[in-house]
Amino acid sequence: MDSAPTAPERAAYHHGNLREALVQAGVELARAGGPSTIVLRETARRVGVSPNAAYRHFSALPDLVDEVAREARRHLAEAMDAELSRCEATGDARADAVSRLTAVGRGYIRYALAEPGLFATAFPNCQAEIAEPVDPASTAAARRGPFTILQETLTALDGAHLLADPAETAALNAWAGVHGLSLLLLGPLAGLSGEEREAAIAHGVAFVVRGLTVDAAPAVTT
Numbered sequence: 001m002d003s004a005p006t007a008p009e010r011a012a013y014h015h016g017n018l019r020e021a022l023v024q025a026g027v028e029l030a031r032a033g034g035p036s037t038i039v040l041r042e043t044a045r046r047v048g049v050s051p052n053a054a055y056r057h058f059s060a061l062p063d064l065v066d067e068v069a070r071e072a073r074r075h076l077a078e079a080m081d082a083e084l085s086r087c088e089a090t091g092d093a094r095a096d097a098v099s100r101l102t103a104v105g106r107g108y109i110r111y112a113l114a115e116p117g118l119f120a121t122a123f124p125n126c127q128a129e130i131a132e133p134v135d136p137a138s139t140a141a142a143r144r145g146p147f148t149i150l151q152e153t154l155t156a157l158d159g160a161h162l163l164a165d166p167a168e169t170a171a172l173n174a175w176a177g178v179h180g181l182s183l184l185l186l187g188p189l190a191g192l193s194g195e196e197r198e199a200a201i202a203h204g205v206a207f208v209v210r211g212l213t214v215d216a217a218p219a220v221t222t
Contacts (some may be wrong), residue, residue, distance in 0.1 A: 019057040021047045026068040027118070034120040038065050065124060072122035076111050076146045083107030084149075097156040098209060104153050105178045105205040108146065112182035113197070119182065150174060154212075162213045170212050177208035 025043035040061050044054035058064040083103040089096055112119040154170050157163045163170055181204040185197060192200060 018047065018049065018053065022054055022057060022064065023067045023071060026064050027071050030068050030072065030121040031115060031117045034117045035065055035068075035124065037117075038068055038121075040064055065121070069121050069124050072115075072118040073145050075115065075118060076108065076122055077144060077149055079111035079114075080104050080107035080146060080149050083110070093156075094160040094162055097153070097160040097162060098213065101153040101157055101174075101212070102205055102209050104150055105174065105208055106201060108178045109182045109185065109201050109205070113185060116186055119186075147171070147175070157213065162215065164212055164214045174208055174212055177211070178205065181205075181208075 022043045025046040026038045028046075029037045029039070029042060038061070040054055040058060041051045043064065044051045047054075058067075080103075083106050084100055087096070087099050087103050090099075150171055151167070154163060154167050154174070157170075158167060165173070181200070185192070185200065189197075189200065
């Protein structure tokens with residue numbers, strides 16, 4: 001028998017935040033088991049409303065999955081920004097650009113390892129982040145997704161005359177490198193010890209950065 005809605009759930013519904021409550025319920029389902037665990041009826045049950053009420057906000061499951069994926073990408077961007085916040089400016093534009101690109105890659109991989117369910121949900125197709133339309137009413141933070149953060153760091157690298165390839169090619173190669181390493185660490189390399197995993201992240205990101213730059217030797221940091 002379904003449990004009765006809790007006070008926060010009822011408040012979310014009565015205050016007109018049902019759509020957001022359903023998305024957050026979907027996020028928790030995805031966090032636990034990836035995109036295949038997102039079920040519209042289950043999100044409705046968790047929020048404490050009928051399935052019909054949920055269908056008024058999401059006509060089909062893919063609509064809800066897309067919203068959950070958008071939330072997952074927002075969380076990923078926050079993780080990348082958290083790593084960026086640890087970078088201390090040295091006044092050397094070249095060193096700072098390399099340091100920030102390294103931090104972005106490290107943040108991407110660490111998010112994947114910390115939130116495998118959301119990471120698996122974040123990109124339902126390869127164009128989800130790149131071609132995602134921007135809502136003019138959204139805040140600057142909400143519009144600044146993972147790919148935008150990557151582009152910003154590559155622009156800084158280019159400004160320091162360190163970018164070896166055109167920005168579009170560099171972005172694809174950088175994304176492929178950190179995404180591929182993330183999948184390896186979640187799959188075939190999941191049995192690594194914590195120390196081995198951190199070493200793999202440090203050396204893997206350094207390898208990616210080295211491949212994107214000219215006349216620069218990125219430091220291996222953990």
